[in-house]
Structure formats: structure tokens, C-alpha cells
Amino acid sequence: MIVMKFGGTSVESREAIERLTLIVGRQRHRQPIVVVSAMGKTTNKLLKTAQEAAAGRRDQALTLVDELRAYHLIEGLAVAGAAAADLDRYIRAHFDWLDELVKGLSIVGELSPRSMDAIASIGERLSSLIVSFALRSAGIPSVHIDARKIVVTDDRFTQAQCDFAETYLRCQQSVAPATEAGVVVMGGYIGATLEDQTTTLGRGGSDFSAAIVGAGVGAEEIQIWTDVDGMLTADPRILAGGHRIKTISFAEAAELAYFGAKVLHPATVLPAIEHDIPVLILNSRRPDVEGTRITSQPPPCLNAVKSISCKRGITIANIHSTRMLMAHGFLRRVFEIFDRFEIPVDMISTSEVSVSLSIDPTDRIEEIAAELRQFAQVSVEENLSIICLVGENIRHTPGIAGRVFECIRDCNIRMISQGASLLNLGFVVADADLNRAVTALHKEFFSVLDPAVFD
Numbered sequence: 001m002i003v004m005k006f007g008g009t010s011v012e013s014r015e016a017i018e019r020l021t022l023i024v025g026r027q028r029h030r031q032p033i034v035v036v037s038a039m040g041k042t043t044n045k046l047l048k049t050a051q052e053a054a055a056g057r058r059d060q061a062l063t064l065v066d067e068l069r070a071y072h073l074i075e076g077l078a079v080a081g082a083a084a085a086d087l088d089r090y091i092r093a094h095f096d097w098l099d100e101l102v103k104g105l106s107i108v109g110e111l112s113p114r115s116m117d118a119i120a121s122i123g124e125r126l127s128s129l130i131v132s133f134a135l136r137s138a139g140i141p142s143v144h145i146d147a148r149k150i151v152v153t154d155d156r157f158t159q160a161q162c163d164f165a166e167t168y169l170r171c172q173q174s175v176a177p178a179t180e181a182g183v184v185v186m187g188g189y190i191g192a193t194l195e196d197q198t199t200t201l202g203r204g205g206s207d208f209s210a211a212i213v214g215a216g217v218g219a220e221e222i223q224i225w226t227d228v229d230g231m232l233t234a235d236p237r238i239l240a241g242g243h244r245i246k247t248i249s250f251a252e253a254a255e256l257a258y259f260g261a262k263v264l265h266p267a268t269v270l271p272a273i274e275h276d277i278p279v280l281i282l283n284s285r286r287p288d289v290e291g292t293r294i295t296s297q298p299p300p301c302l303n304a305v306k307s308i309s310c311k312r313g314i315t316i317a318n319i320h321s322t323r324m325l326m327a328h329g330f331l332r333r334v335f336e337i338f339d340r341f342e343i344p345v346d347m348i349s350t351s352e353v354s355v356s357l358s359i360d361p362t363d364r365i366e367e368i369a370a371e372l373r374q375f376a377q378v379s380v381e382e383n384l385s386i387i388c389l390v391g392e393n394i395r396h397t398p399g400i401a402g403r404v405f406e407c408i409r410d411c412n413i414r415m416i417s418q419g420a421s422l423l424n425l426g427f428v429v430a431d432a433d434l435n436r437a438v439t440a441l442h443k444e445f446f447s448v449l450d451p452a453v454f455d
């Protein structure tokens with residue numbers, strides 16, 4: 001068994017779904033379980049619909065429902081073949097229900113997380129049905145399974161936590177045997193409580209669903225089909241001409257994901273890591289490209305660095321307190337404030353009397369700074385970029401820091417952090433220096449490539 005997960009862009013249109021059926025058809029003998037996201041930008045639009053309705057803008061909300069209905073009917077029915085009439089009925093039934101809900105919400109004028117999940121779930125419920133119909137019309141037997149019957153969660157709506165034990169049991173009892181009858185198709189992102197209340201796993205949750213199902217059935221591999229060739233040695237938005245990384249460790253992939261590489265969030269594949277199931281990143285537009293294989297034990301690599309990731313437009317807060325000298329509890333106070341504002345901190349570096357930390361830009365920075373100023377001096381710097389070199393070999397290779405800082409000797413470095421994991425070296429420069437720095441670093445570390453690891 002394998003799990004094949006297709007993201008929003010990989011199911012966004014008739015052509016995309018046709019590509020999917022070809023890709024799945026070629027691997028049919030491997031008993032695929034297909035996990036799909038909502039089509040294109042459907043989830044955003046569904047949530048917008050809910051918000052418009054709750055804000056009393058009934059007509060705007062109903063217009064959005066009309067657009068979504070038309071989109072699903074046009075792109076979805078085109079792939080359903082002879083069974084289009086059945087699918088047409090399903091699609092209309094979902095949007096009729098949504099119409100009613102929108103009318104109700106616009107009267108009561110409020111939106112609970114539970115209603116948000118009920119609405120958001122429509123995207124994956126429909127995309128999975130549509131894909132299952134598409135496979136059948138392409139001559140590939142397919143079984144649609146409602147993910148809400150499999151993925152059991154608590155009732156933290158919009159951010160539900162998976163009950164792994166129960167979910168794995170259901171995967172073994174219902175999903176694995178169904179692969180005998182045909183390609184199983186399920187929606188990602190959605191689940192339900194034991195009481196059958198629809199929940200979602202948080203935005204972008206389909207990768208997580210794929211990993212959960214893969215772990216649950218003991219899949220031999222989890223394929224994440226997306227719109228890039230895999231992980232690259234440099235972020236393509238910053239530097240063209242990066243090389244594809246053929247194999248990477250879970251730990252390295254996690255470091256890359258934190259800073260910018262939008263390919264895959266590490267937390268999402270945790271169940272795969274725990275069960276030692278390799279995860280492949282593949283491009284649904286170029287299915288013959290091998291992609292990137294993420295495993296716990298990748299082959300040795302002659303290059304010191306696997307990739308340079310970066311994140312533009314970050315903010316750093318420099319927090320300085322002479323009272324911190326010899327005092328305990330200072331960092332706790334600092335972090336409590338960021339925690340209360342629900343601001344994730346990406347990178348930190350400390351000295352005896354100061355701490356610098358990087359966060360995403362937030363319009364609450366002044367409020368945060370005001371709280372910090374109750375016990376420390378604070379300065380805030382904006383328009384900065386994190387650059388992060390990632391590679392298991394960084395820790396074994398002497399002289400890396402010297403090479404790095406020699407490369408970027410004319411950039412002003414605002415903050416440095418050698419990751420606790422020892423496989424990253426990160427630092428912060430001005431946004432304006434980002435391109436120049438990444439270009440120089442890429443040249444330094446990737447002029448010679450280990451052919452076993454890079455393409």
C-alpha cells in the first residue's frame with residue numbers, strides 16, 4: 001500500500017484531475033490510498049463565505065456559494081464521465097445545504113468554530129468524491145471513503161487533535177481492506193469527533209491526514225504530489241537555478257520547512273517519521289521527475305550543506321535588561337508575552353543580559369513591546385530576512401562558519417544562531433541584502449555537487 005496525497009493545485013481543474021488519474025493509474029498495482037485537498041482555493045473561499053454570512057452580508061455570501069457551486073460543477077463534472085448525473089446531484093446537495101446555512105448564519109450573525117469546520121469540510125468532501133468519480137470514469141476502480149469516518153479527533157474545532165489509537169484502528173479495519181477493491185480516495189484535512197461532529201486538523205492539514213493514514217495502514221511510502229519538483233538547494237523565489245535534492249533526512253527537511261520552504265511542514269509528517277515511512281515530494285505537472293525522498297536514513301552526502309532556506313520580511317525584537325544578569329525567570333517572562341499574543345518565535349539568540357528573537361511581522365508589535373518594556377529595554381527591527389544553511393554534515397565539517405561569513409562579509413549581520421539540532425546555521429540580514437547573500441552562499445556551497453544526492 002502507498003498513500004498518494006494531492007494538494008489543492010493538483011486537483012484545481014479538469015486537466016489537473018486528469019493528470020492525477022494518469023499518475024494514480026500508473027501505480028495502481030501498489031494499492032494506492034489517495035488523499036486530496038480541496039480543489040484550488042476552495043477552503044479560503046468557503047471560510048470567506050462563512051465570515052461574510054456571519055457579518056450579515058448575506059448576498060455577498062450567497063454569491064460566493066454560487067461561484068463555488070459553478071466551479072465544482074464545471075471542473076468536477078467534466079471528469080465524471082457517464083456518472084456525471086449522480087455527481088451533479090451530490091455537488092448540488094452540498095451547496096444547497098450551504099445556502100441554507102449561510103442564510104441562517106446571516107440571521108444569527110455569529111460563527112462558531114464548529115460551524116466553520118462544517119463549512120470548510122465541504123471542500124475536501126467534494127474534491128474526494130470528484131476524484132473518485134474521475135478515477136472510475138478513467139477505468140480505474142475506486143472506493144470513496146468519508147475521512148470523517150476514519151480520522152477521529154477531539155473537539156477543538158478548526159485545530160482538532162487526532163486520536164491516533166482510534167484512527168489507526170479504523171485505518172486497519174476499513175481503509176486497508178478497501179484497497180483490495182480499488183483505489184481508495186479520501187479527503188484530507190477533515191475528521192470527526194467520536195460523536196460524529198465534523199472537525200478540521202488546521203489549515204494545510206491534508207499532508208497531516210496523508211501521514212496519519214499512511215502510518216495507520218503501515219504504508220510502504222507516502223507521496224506528496226504538489227507543484228514543485230521537490231526540495232531544492234535554494235528557495236526558487238529567491239534564486240533560480242537551485243538543484244533538486246534527491247534524498248534528505250527528516251531532520252533536515254524539518255529545518256528547511258521552518259524557514260520558507262513551503263513544500264512540507266515537518267509536524268505534518270510526524271506520524272510517518274514515527275513509523276519510519278519514507279515521504280516523497282513529487283510534481284504532478286512533471287511526474288517523471290524523481291522528486292525528493294525524505295527518510296530517516298538518507299545515504300551519506302559529500303556536500304556539507306544540503307540547502308539554503310530563507311524567510312523574507314521578518315521582524316526581530318532585541319530585549320535587553322541589566323536585571324536579567326544572574327536572574328532566573330527572565331526568559332520565561334519574555335516568552336509568556338509572546339505566548340499570550342500567540343506569536344510563534346522562529347529564531348532566538350541570547351547573551352547574559354539580552355535576548356533577540358525573530359517573529360513574523362505583526363501589527364501587535366507595539367503592544368508586545370509595551371509589555372516587554374515593563375521589565376526590559378526593547379528595540380524592534382523590521383524588514384529583515386533569515387537565511388538558514390541546513391545539512392547533517394554542518395556539525396562534522398570544520399570551517400563552515402568561516403566560509404559563510406567570508407561570503408557575506410559586506411552584509412551587516414543582525415543575529416546569528418547555530419541551531420540546537422546542530423544541523424543548521426542561521427543568521428539574519430536586511431531584506432535588501434538577501435538576494436546577494438543567497439547567491440554568494442549558493443555559489444560557495446553548491447559549485448561542486450555530490451551526484452548521489454543532488455540532481
Ligand code: ASP
Nearest residue numbers: 037043189203204205206
Ligand atoms: N484545504 C485545506 C486548506 O486549504 C487543507 C489543505 O489544503 O491541506 O487549508
Ligand code: MG
Nearest residue numbers: 007008037204
Ligand atoms: Mg494545501
